[in-house]
Amino acid sequence: MKYCTPLFERLKPEKQERILTTAVSEFSKLGYRTANINVIAEKSGISVGSLYKYFETKENLFLCVCSLSADDLKSVFKFVDSLEGDFFSKIEKLLRLILDYSRKNPDTIHLYQEVTTQGNRDLAGKLSYEVESISAEYYAKLLTAAKENGEIDPDIDERMAAFCLDNIFMSLQFSYAAEFYQERMKIYVADNIFENDERVISESIKFLKKALI
Numbered sequence: 001m002k003y004c005t006p007l008f009e010r011l012k013p014e015k016q017e018r019i020l021t022t023a024v025s026e027f028s029k030l031g032y033r034t035a036n037i038n039v040i041a042e043k044s045g046i047s048v049g050s051l052y053k054y055f056e057t058k059e060n061l062f063l064c065v066c067s068l069s070a071d072d073l074k075s076v077f078k079f080v081d082s083l084e085g086d087f088f089s090k091i092e093k094l095l096r097l098i099l100d101y102s103r104k105n106p107d108t109i110h111l112y113q114e115v116t117t118q119g120n121r122d123l124a125g126k127l128s129y130e131v132e133s134i135s136a137e138y139y140a141k142l143l144t145a146a147k148e149n150g151e152i153d154p155d156i157d158e159r160m161a162a163f164c165l166d167n168i169f170m171s172l173q174f175s176y177a178a179e180f181y182q183e184r185m186k187i188y189v190a191d192n193i194f195e196n197d198e199r200v201i202s203e204s205i206k207f208l209k210k211a212l213i
Contacts (some may be wrong), residue, residue: 002147007056020045021056023065028110032062032123063127066111070131072101077138088205089144091165095201098169102176109177132166139165145210152212161212168204 010065016026022044026035037058073094078096080090102109112131112192115123138163146152174181176194185193 002067003060007055007208011054014133019046019051020065020068023061024111027062027065027114028107028172031056032096035062037061059123062123066115066123066127067130068140069108070134072108073131073134073138077134077186086149087142087151090142090211091208092201092205095172095204098172099176099200101199102173106177109173113174113178126190135166135169136162156212164211165208168208170195170201172204 008019011019013023019040023040026040026043029037035058037051038048040061041048044051053059055064076094080093080097081091083093085093115127136159140158143152143156143158143161143165147154147156147158171181175185176182182194190196
């Protein structure tokens with residue numbers, strides 16, 4: 001686990017999870033600058049001194065909880081790779097996973113938003129390659145395979161297409177996790193759109209087919 005000390009890695013998994021879950025909650029609600037390391041320690045049921053033995057700085061704790069999303073991404077992509085089916089069936093599965101994950105883990109999505117704010121440019125630089133490169137390479141690989149299999153237009157630039165694909169996915173993540181983006185999606189689509197996942201998925205697939213085939 002990156003950014004933590006060996007002492008943290010030796011803790012029982014349930015204690016690790018309690019500390020990390022508390023940190024995610026505080027950082028997502030208050031932002032990196034405002035979140036208080038003392039409060040995180042207290043809510044985790046440990047002393048501040050112990051927390052600094054596990055993470056040498058507040059920044060390291062923040063970077064650690066943010067980098068966990070990279071592990072989640074790897075697990076999702078490994079699962080999708082194991083499935084039978086063509087390019088668009090895998091994209092459909094990714095869409096379903098994105099909607100489900102965003103609903104169940106809004107704090108994690110809020111953390112990603114926090115990293116992208118102007119005041120956290122230094123943190124973004126440390127995390128952008130680690131997290132974004134995983135998605136970039138995976139989507140490009142999927143698109144390259146789809147071109148070779150004759151499933152999409154062979155003239156498609158897979159790197160640019162991967163970027164556009166990720167932007168659609170990222171917009172959906174925010175829309176299913178953050179209140180502002182939820183209201184935004186209602187304005188663009190319909191007030192009851194969050195009660196109709198099948199419409200979101202089918203219309204997204206239809207749009208992507210028009211763009212890529």
